[in-house]
Amino acid sequence: MSAVSAVSDDRLESAPGGLGFVQEFVNTRYLAPPRGVDPLGDETLAQAWLDAAWQRHGAAAVTTTGNQPPAIELAHRDLPGLRAARRALAGLISGDRDPADRGSADLVAAVTVRVGADGVATLEPRGGEGGRVLAILLAEVWCAQQAGTWKRLKICRNERCAIVFYDRSPAASAVWHSAKRCGNAPNLRASRARRRTDERQR
8 A cells, every 4th residue: 555545545635836836745655664565665656756746736736837846756775765854744744953963964955046038936955866756845844934834734643643734724723634544543632631631620
């Protein structure tokens, strides 16, 4: 089972626009060990994931020019950096970045802004293959932060799930990707704890 099919079983909605690419990238950890096979575990799996994810989200990405994705061919040397970026992005989404992911693991990428003869500005990811993937991801993060949609990308509070979801609630107050599936058990435990406390205080 792929990470994509796993999250679709939960009826996980994709974030809007190219932010869905960021969401899906971070969710590749959803089936990383001990759950299953990491889509970023080797270059064949990573390339298959990237090609499929770009088909789903590329047309909406801010780095797309004429609906043509950047031609990126991942190699084994790209994978450690992508996995580190995944950890750092997960920490950025949760607001709890591991100090070990700071410093040398800061998220840095190069993007060129090009204005064509038609006056349209486009963003072009730069660098090596893995660096260009990171540039695409960070361009989407920046745009989402400017648009105010970044704060709606969250990690499910249920530690057994911890999947990245897009909070579409009016007040952006959701804490579980599925209140029924991930919220019932914590709510039940909290309710039982409150009852025990009330009984002891009587």
